[in-house]
Amino acid sequence: MxxxxxxxxxxxxxxxxxxxxxxxxIASASITGLIGPNGSGKSTLLKLLGFLEEPTYGTxxxxxxxxxPFSKVVRSRITLLPQEPYLMRRSVFDNVAYxxxxxxxxxxxxxxxxxxxxxxxxESENFARRKWLALSGGExxxxxxxxxLILKPNVLLLDEPTASVDANxxxxxxxxxxRAREEWGTxxxxxTHDWQWLYExxxxxxxxxxxxxxxxxxxxxxxxxxxxxxxxxLHKELEDGQLLVAPKPEEGKHMAVLDPSRxxxxxxxxxxxxERDRNKLNGFVIRLFLERNGATVQTAIKVAELVITIRMERxxxxxxxxxPGKEISVSYAPEKIxxx
Amino acid sequence: xNFIQEGFAQAVTLLVNFDPATYSAISATLRxxxxxxxxxxxxxxxxxxxxxxxxxxxxxxxxxxxxTLLSLPTVFIGLVIYALLTRKGPLGEMGLLFxxxxxxxxxxxxALPIVVALTATAVEAADSKLRLTLMSLGxxxxxxxxxxxWEVRLGILxxxxxxxxxxxxxVGISLMVGGNIKxxxxxxxxxxxxxTSKGEFGMGIALGLVLLLIAxxxxxxxxxxxxxx
Numbered sequence: 001m002x003x004x005x006x007x008x009x010x011x012x013x014x015x016x017x018x019x020x021x022x023x024x025x026i027a028s029a030s031i032t033g034l035i036g037p038n039g040s041g042k043s044t045l046l047k048l049l050g051f052l053e054e055p056t057y058g059t060x061x062x063x064x065x066x067x068x069p070f071s072k073v074v075r076s077r078i079t080l081l082p083q084e085p086y087l088m089r090r091s092v093f094d095n096v097a098y099x100x101x102x103x104x105x106x107x108x109x110x111x112x113x114x115x116x117x118x119x120x121x122x123e124s125e126n127f128a129r130r131k132w133l134a135l136s137g138g139e140x141x142x143x144x145x146x147x148x149l150i151l152k153p154n155v156l157l158l159d160e161p162t163a164s165v166d167a168n169x170x171x172x173x174x175x176x177x178x179r180a181r182e183e184w185g186t187x188x189x190x191x192t193h194d195w196q197w198l199y200e201x202x203x204x205x206x207x208x209x210x211x212x213x214x215x216x217x218x219x220x221x222x223x224x225x226x227x228x229x230x231x232x233x234l235h236k237e238l239e240d241g242q243l244l245v246a247p248k249p250e251e252g253k254h255m256a257v258l259d260p261s262r263x264x265x266x267x268x269x270x271x272x273x274x275e276r277d278r279n280k281l282n283g284f285v286i287r288l289f290l291e292r293n294g295a296t297v298q299t300a301i302k303v304a305e306l307v308i309t310i311r312m313e314r315x316x317x318x319x320x321x322x323x324p325g326k327e328i329s330v331s332y333a334p335e336k337i338x339x340x
Numbered sequence: 341x342n343f344i345q346e347g348f349a350q351a352v353t354l355l356v357n358f359d360p361a362t363y364s365a366i367s368a369t370l371r372x373x374x375x376x377x378x379x380x381x382x383x384x385x386x387x388x389x390x391x392x393x394x395x396x397x398x399x400x401x402x403x404x405x406x407x408t409l410l411s412l413p414t415v416f417i418g419l420v421i422y423a424l425l426t427r428k429g430p431l432g433e434m435g436l437l438f439x440x441x442x443x444x445x446x447x448x449x450x451a452l453p454i455v456v457a458l459t460a461t462a463v464e465a466a467d468s469k470l471r472l473t474l475m476s477l478g479x480x481x482x483x484x485x486x487x488x489x490w491e492v493r494l495g496i497l498x499x500x501x502x503x504x505x506x507x508x509x510x511v512g513i514s515l516m517v518g519g520n521i522k523x524x525x526x527x528x529x530x531x532x533x534x535x536t537s538k539g540e541f542g543m544g545i546a547l548g549l550v551l552l553l554i555a556x557x558x559x560x561x562x563x564x565x566x567x568x569x
Contacts, residue, residue: 052475070480080476086469089491098487099477147477 001064003028003155003187004049009058011044011211019044019055019211026189029181033198034191036208037221042191043083045208046157049189050080076103077154081161083191085144087132092117095132096147103151116150117143119179121172138169145173149180156180158190162197170194174201199291199298209257210340218298218309219257221340222246226256233334238281238304245279249339257338260310264331265301267320278331283308285326288317301330347545354546355553361522361531366550369527371440372514373507376447380455380503383448385496388459389485403460409453414446418516421446425517438519443527446513451503458502462495463488494566501562508555528554 004026011019019041026032026049034042047053048060051067051074059066067074079099087095096113100106114124120142127135127143135143141161148156156177162170178201180186190197198205207214209221222244226234229245236244236256246256268282283303290297297317301308308330312322322328354362391402423429425437425445436442466488474487489496511529518525520534528551535543 047472050476052472069475075478075480079478080472082469082472082476084469086467086473088470088473088487102477102479102483151478 001028002026002061003030003063005061005064006048007058007061009048009055009060011041011048011053012056017211019048021045021058021213024206024213026187027203029185029187030203031178031181031188031190031201033202033205034189034208035193035198035205035218036191040208041211042208043159044211046080046159046189046191049155050074050078050157052080078157079148079151079153079155080157081145081148081159083159083163085141087135087140087143089132091128092122092130092132092135092143093128095143096128096150099147099151112150113146116146119149119176120146121169121176122146138165141165142169142172142176145176149176152184153180153186154184155187155189158188158192160191160193162192162194195287195289195298199289201292210255212340214257214259214340219259219338220306220308222256222258222306224254238306240304242281242304243279244281245334246337246339247335253339255340257340258306258308258332259336259338260308262333262336263308263310265299265310265312265316265320266329266331268327268329278333280329280331282327282329285322285324285328287324288322290314301328303330343541344545346542348549350542351546351549355550361526362547362550364523365526365528365531365547366554368440368518368525369508369529369551369554372443372447372518372527373504375441375444376451376507377500377504379444379448380451380507381500384452384455384499384503385459385489386485387452388456388496388499389463389489391456392460392463393485393488403457406453406457406460410457412450412453414450414510414512415516416512417446417449418513421449421513421517437517438521438525440518440525443514443518443525446517447507447510450510450513451507454503454506455499458499459489459492459496462492462499465495466492497562497566501559504558504562505555508551508558 002025004024006021006024009019009021010017034045036042048055051062051069051071054069062073088098093113096116097109100109100112113128117124117127122139122142127139145161158177161173161177165173174197177188181188190202192198207218209219222236224236226236226246229235234246234248236246238244249256281303283301285299286302286307287300288297295314296311297314299310299312299317299322301310391399391406421442422437424431425434425442426432436445470488470491471484474484479487509529511533514525514527514530515533518527518530520526520530528547532544532547535547
């Protein structure tokens, strides 16, 4: 059974629709990555999954049942680490122990706080009595994570947990979160731009664009201005003068998205069979990242101001002899470009 | 200028010699203001929390009313409470006119808007991430309210200090509702008014200094609380 099932959930802040999820399931004890530009709805989705807010329309089932904010199952099993965690004006010990105290579960509190702090790489003797304001940004983030881990949650929702911390804190945060899954079977949902999170640790990655899930992997969003070309198609002039051609959007849609699964990579001038309905963009590889399965590689290609990320078979990478800096061409079918 | 020096000397004499009339006034002042502050904080903190925390229709209008009540003249409160508690008034049967609880009721009306307004401001100014944090750690609604109030405790302490100062030093309510009855409802401020009207400036200054000493003691206690938190 799925831990979460979302069907036709729409969420509004005032008149503005911020999220529209037609269908989403999350399996128990899985790690799900959430990626998307600022304002794409990642934090809102995490709040809905944490039942801190209810969707304006639609339902979210947790363990097959409808749940609501403040319900017992939500309060005892799900916790969220916000992007900028708030530490209460108390000692580190009291911050970490708060969740257990509100549950009335205070047996062996000192030891449990110590264990939680150790999990995030903080020594209890040095940190437990410190005040909230005597911590660095990375320490504060780890204390906030310890306050969640001490609850041994079924679901741990992490909103950009490593966005504003140093590499060591990021490593410790990732390690502690993964240990929660290993030891307690905790389901993790992580909003992040950290490739290590997304492709080394996540079982699946969801891409949010304008509050909607993009099904074709990491879509590349292209914003205007657009002008109407001679053939009635829309043209976007990229910073280096190349033209991106797209069909006219439906009413109310403003952002074109290149679906990486519909793109083809070739070496410049090496097309065997040039296709009539395909256009080309020239760019170069900026990053190659081997995925956890060892068989596929996330390949980031810079085309003018755009970064297009395409999942490629490892043997294709080897055949094309791709490396960061190598010039390549990306071909696309203008008619297949989607609008959001 | 002699009467000012006399006043200082007399203040010390009154306190050191345990002057019964002075200590009776001190006692009446402390009893009335303690009762008033206890009731004001008990009512005002939850009301201030609700006003600051909740979003509801007419919230702005309620805030304007509360802020307007901050300017209530003490003699007007005294007049209204007198009218309510007098024998012919709707609460006359309770026998609270010319009593310490009667004075305290008037002082609650004086202090309550201060506590409500400043608590609401402190709650509104609390970090918007606080509620999310408390909720995500499993707090229920009651625990969120308690957690929020604890986080803004310095703001609430400021509300208590301000309201205490206003209650300790008011004269209109004590005079009109208490009646300035010696050994019974004569507070320090009403005693000062009386002594001044009799031309006993020295005595008036002495009582004023005693009032300042009480205010100093109360504020030192609250400052201690602030340091601890």
